[in-house]
Amino acid sequence: MARRLTPSECAELLEDLEQLADAKQAPWLDRCNLFSEVLRTSYLYATDDEVQRFATLAARQLYVHQALGVPEQLARNLEYHRRKIHRALLTKTEYPHEQLRDAIEALQCWIEWHRNKAAQPIAAQPQVPDETDTSLQPLSVRMVVSDRHTVHDSKGEAIPTFSGVVEATSERITLHLHDRWRAMGNLIRSGTVLHIIAGRWSDTNTLHCGSQALLVLEPDLLLDVTTVAECFTGNFNSHLLALLRLFATETTKGASAVVGTVVNACFDELLSDPTVSIGAAIDRALRMRYLDVLAAINSQSLSISSLQSDIEPHIATIQSVLPHLDKGRLTTEPTFLAPHYGIQGRLDVLSETEGDWRSVVELKSGSAPPSNLLLAASSGKSFSIGMRPNHAMQIAGYNLLLDAAYPGRTGSSQILYSAAPDAPLRNAPNAHDLKADFLVMRNRIVAMYVALAQRLFGDLDHLLRLDTHTLPPFHQSAFAQWKSAMGSLTDQEALYIRALISFAFAEWIAQLVGNPWRLSGYATLWRLSIPEKTEQLLALTYLRYDPEGSDITRGYLAFTFSDQTPRTTPFRAGDIAVLYPHTALTSDGSIQGQVFKCSIRELGDVKVVVSLRNKLFDRTVFTDDQWWALDADILSTNIDTMVRACAEFTLLPQQRRQLLLGLVPPRTEPRSVQRPARLTDAQFAVYSAAIGARDYFLLEGPPGTGKTSTMLRALVEHLLTDERETLLCAALTNRAVDEICSALKHLAGDGLLLRMGSIESTEHPALAFAGAARTRPFDELQQLVERARIIVATVPYLNANPSVFTLKRFTTAIIDEAAQLVEPQVVGIVSRVERFIMIGDAHQLPAVVQQSERSMRVSHPLLDAIELRRLDTSLFERLLRIAQRNGWHHAWGRLTEQARMHHIVAQFPGTRFYGREFGTLHAWQRNDPALLPYEQLPSFLRHRLVFVDTSPELHQGYNVGEARLVAACTTALATVLDPLPSNTLGIIAPFRKQIRTIIEQLPEALRAQVTVDTVERFQGSQRDHIIISCAINQPSDLRLIESIIELDGRPVDRKLNVALTRARHQVIVVGCRRILEHNTIFAELIAHIERTGIVLSASEALEMLGNCSV
Known part of the structure; x- marks a missing residue:
């Protein structure tokens, strides 16, 4: 409320x-x-x-x-x-x-x-007079709803009526819903955003949405076209099928599904190279889907020879059709975003010719229906389509995408049934009634997802009440199993599952519309102009295509920076992105033409190289006479996998469910193990407890304690001595997985270790299974998988590719960075292994979550009992709290000795955040003097802990005075530390604008040698000297730099902890003391620095820097 x-x-x-x-x-x-x-x-x-x-x-x-x-x-x-x-x-x-x-x-x-509620408002502001000519009213309107009331037509029937304002002008309007749109009335509430297209104005403030209009509920929430289309089966058309698809779908692909994916890949191969032989096309396609193919072979549902024989008839049909397709510039899998209609989608093939002619071909490898099949629209009109209802509605969604991308577009829309040699190519009507029915279904799905995010589970309950036989046959078995499992849950288990489901959908919404406290979300792609994105540093803009630096045949495109391109960006190599020309963005929030999904291959100071997802594209689009932009992309599959993980939890045996909830203690079997030479006594105690765990173990490692390089390595080496063990090592990010590979690369001999994922996303290509899959025969690939005893992959990869668990049966999973994984991300993985060891630190940065603080809080006695009070809590942290509460000392251990920080640097985070001083592993950490040994430096810069008090400014997200001071301190340090290795100096700032301002103040020669980034980007790394620029100008900004949680009975600021513990020798904090001391922890830090280091004003610091000879 x-x-x-x-x-x-x-x-x-x-x-x-x-x-x-x-x-x-x-x-x-x-x-x-x-x-x-x-x-x-x-x-x-x-x-x-x-x-x-x-x-x-x-x-x-x-x-x-x-x-x-x-x-x-x-x-x-x-x-x-x-x-x-x-x-x-x-x-x-x-x-x-x-x-x-x-x-x-x-x-x-x-x-x-x-x-004081009685306070009098000030005088009214002058308003723009209302327009009296209804012919000048806009054809489409984004409206924000305030309240609902009902009027009646001449027949006495209720007409849902809504009051609200035009979003762009705040002009008051009233909306009446007629015909098919009346049923949408129950989905709309105060604060809902509606997009009305081609409505009828009866006067300047009254709009009617009738049979010829289109209505879009929450248009910034983009649904995939296929998600909507699959809700049309002919006999049972329901938005509940979108939910069913998430909860009751087989996690591994059957033989027919694998055939379908390979046939689609063959289609792409034949379009890109019509001269390719059938054998070569099939081989390339198999290798593109190698994981699914191997999983199907492993489950004995097919063989390579049977797969090839199954595919060949489809290829023959496709080859017979190719001469009859529209000729033109071809693009395979082009992506379109249509925020006007609240949808997005990826077509199979788009053919473009001169003018507005654009044709769509969608390939379907399943059996074809009768060519005279009819489809009835809700208006009562029937269409002879000769295609399945879901396929026809998929084309209706694609037609909406093309309507938005190419206004005035003409062209055909066709389904190609490769299993129907006699009549494979069938035209779909481009009919308003079908588009309207498509949007009605889309609106119902969005309303359902929004309700689930708001913890309203009426649709879920409705789904559970369905009779299995009302569903399509291919859903019945999985649905019956899931429904039975849901019915067997205890009240506590059911409440837990519903909490995680709500979290997943709330995160989907937040990823699209952003967190209200910061400018973010996918919708900024179309809601913000190019100048706004450039100013807010949300995108790489004003890029020029560089044909000389591109490898266009491989889809590697290079773009050079201009003077207007922001040098501070949200990207790093490996990130996924959306590429588009500036001209694609229109003033009304639509996107003209297609966008190009890609990944960042290289990112330098003057250029960026991207790898396009689709390799067959219209090359004439890329010219060097227009500006291009890159926005961050999102992976919608992350939300799907989180919801599916909830379903997988319900299917577990009750004993396993109770274990994961923390209701029963994990089993342990103490073992006498030989101590590895490199482990200290304290490390060996934790190591021994982990080895003895039969169900799970939680290894907590504060900063610099060797969680990965020492402990993970030692655990893996020991486990491999047991021939029954097959290990899965995982972490959230590619960088963390590469660190695991670095720690274990000495075990890579004889094929013991395989790295899953793209070969382009790893620093260890020799370990990448994807590299072998490019050329090795499939029987050899099978042997590689069978021989491997360690599989290493990112958690998102494992969730998106459950086939991995069909290929290998894992005895133990070791999950690094576990505190950065929300529970739905990891529960599906730990459900599939016999034992898991989680390594992490709940005192450091948590999972990156976009949704609001309120949507993450839960309160219920049954959830309190399992330590679930926030839905962004990791499974690692929740089980750790339970183990500590219940005295399950065998289930967890904390490393207490660190090898990174000087003891003066380590003292505050150790005592304030962990409740004890860290032990040290090297003599220099204890014995080096309190002052740095650089007499040339100003005296304040020789202290290991420094706080410089600055003045606030009127800016939002940056402070120029602070940036100048930070640059001056950096320059002084760099002078005495010359030559300067790249890991010596680091500057942490909370906002991209402050990062940009600091970089602008740094001397050109230092910009490549000094890392300036957010604390999130620094986690997992270290520097000799760390400068923290707080850049807080108003007290209300404090919450933007905090991440406070209560652990071990004390409040912990996880961002501040990570920032302070990146430093080996020195920490310098720069910020406005008066504002920072509104935060109790910052006040304690400043007081600690005053006792053990030095606190001074910015003017004093600048005077000393100015008088210094360095």
């Missing part, structure tokens, strides 16, 4: 406004940015206990005004200033001082209203 602001929140925001009002000489842009931030923060505070998600600030604002009964005039004034100042910032049009003064007064009045 929305709530009134607390007195402390009001005081904090009024302090920010006072700073804004006093800064009359500051640039208007800075003042407007701060106004927008304070306004936004006030509404975030008002909804921080609300589980409903809001796509935009306008939706959140309208909901709060409605829920709290804000006086109408005050509400209108606030909406007016939000819209006007946003427009000024967007267009970089100077905002007059007088109008900004009025805006500040309105915001002050809003905050005072929370303190």
Whole structure:
């Protein structure tokens, strides 16, 4: 529910406004940015206990005004200033001082209203007069709903009616739903965003959505076209099938599914090279799907020879059809995003010719229906389609994608049934009724997902009540098994599963629309303009295609930076991205043409190289006479795998479920093991306990304690001495998996170790199974898998490729970085192994989660009993809490000796976050003097702990004075440390804008030698000297740099812990003391530095730096 602001929140925001009002000489842009931030923060505070998600600030604002009964005039004034100042910032049009003064007064009045509900609103702001000519009203409108009421037509039938505002203008409008759209009325609530296309205006403020219109619920929530289409079966068309697909689907592909994927790959091969032989095409296709093929062979459902004979008739049909396809520029698997319709999709083939002619061909390898099959639309109209209903509706979704991408597009849409040699190619109608029915289904699925995210499980209960025989035959067996398993769960298990399901869908929404406290989310791709993305450092923009540096035949495209390209980016090599020309983004939020899914192959200072996912594309698109941009992509499969993991948990034996919940203690079998020479006494004690675990062991390793390089290596070496053991080693990131490979590479001889995943994503290509799969015969690949006793992979790869568990039966899984994995990410993996050892540190950074704080909190006695109070808690942390609470000392161990930090650097994080001082493993950590041995440095820079007090500025997300000071300290240190190895100096800043500002202040020669990045990017690494730039200018910004959780009875700031423990010899903290001390932990840190190091002002530090000879 929305709530009134607390007195402390009001005081904090009024302090920010006072700073804004006093800064009359500051640039208007800075003042407007701060106004927008304070306004936004006030509404975030008002909804921080609300589980409903809001796509935009306008939706959140309208909901709060409605829920709290804000006086109408005050509400209108606030909406007016939000819209006007946003427009000024967007267009970089100077905002007059007088109008900004009025805006500040309105915001002050809003905050005072929370303190005293009787406070009087200020005078109304001038509004733009209403347009009286209905012919000038827009053809499409994004509307934010405020409330619902019902009117009746001439027949006395109820017409769902909604009041709200036009999102872009805040103009009040009323919407009436007619015909097929009436049923959508029950899905809409206050704060919902609707997109109405081709509605009818009866007057300037009344819009009707009837049979010729289209309605899209929450258009920024993009659903895959196939997700919607698979809900149409003909006999049972229901949005519940989208949920069923997640819960009751076989995790490994059967023979027919493997044949289908290989046939599709062959189709791509034949299109890209029509001269290729059938044998070569099949071989290439098999190698593209090598994991599924090997899993099917291993399960004895097919052989290579039978697979080839099954595929050959499909290839013959495809070859007979190729001459009859539309000729033109061909693209395989082109991707389209259509936020106008709330969908996205990847076509099989797009053919383009001159003009607007664009044709779609979708390949289906299953059996073909009768060529005269009819499909009835909800309007009563029937279409002779000769294709299955789900295929026809898939084409309807693709037609919507192309309508959005190419307005005025013409062309055919066809299904190619490769199993039907007589009539394989069938045309699908491009009919409005089918598109409308498609969007009705899409809206129902979105409403269901939103409800699940808000912990409303009516649709799940409805699904569980279905009779198995009402479902399509291919779903019945898996559904019956899952339904029976759900029915056998205890109340506690059922509540646990529902909590994780809610978390997964809430995360899906947050990944698309972003976290309300920071500018993020996939929707920024189309919601923000190129200048906004450039300013906010959310994308690589103003790129030029470089044909000379590209290998276009392999899909490797190079782009050079321009002067306008931001040098601080959200990317690193290996990240997935979306590539598109600047001209693709339109002012109405649509995306013209296709976008190109890719991964970052190389990222340098002046260029970026990407690898396109689809290798057959229209090469004429890539020219060097237009600007290109790269935005971050998301993996929607992560959400699917999290939900499927919940289903897999339900299918486990009850004893295993109880074990994973923490209701029964894990078994142990103490063993007498020989001590590895490199382990200390303390390490050996933890090692021995882990070896003796029969179910699981939790190894907690604070920073620098050798979790991977020492402990994981020793555990693997011992386990391999037992011939019955087959090990799975996993971690969240490719970098962490490569560290595992580095620790174990001495075991790679005789094929004991295989690295799963793309060969391009690893620093150990010789270990990559994908490399062998390119050329080795399949019988040899089978032998490689059988011989391997250690499989190493990322957790996302394992979740996306469950075939791995068909290929190998694992006795023990060792999961590194376990505290960075939310429970649904890992529960499916540990469910498939006999024993698991998790290695991590709950005191360091948690999993990266996008959703709001409120949606992660849960409270129920049954969940309290298993230590589940936050849904972003890792399984590692939850089981660790249970083990510590219950005294299961055999189930966990903590390393207490670190080999990284000088004891002065380690003292505060050790005592404050872990409750004890760390032991040290090297003499220098204890014996080196308190002052650094560089007499040329200013005296304050010789201290191992330094805090420099700076002044706040009006900027959002950066502080120029701080950046200059950081650069000056870095330059002084670099001078005395010359030559400067790349791992010597590191600068941690919380915001990309501050990173950019610091880099701009650094001398050119140091920019390549000094790492400047966020704390998230520093986890897992270390430097001799660390400088932390806090860049906090207002108290309300503090929550953006915190990650506070209670562990061992004490609050722990996980971000601060990681930042401080990256340093070996010295930590320098730079920030505004007055603001930072609002945070108790920062106040304690500053007091500790004052006792054991030095605290000084920025002016003192700059004076000493200026007087220094270095």
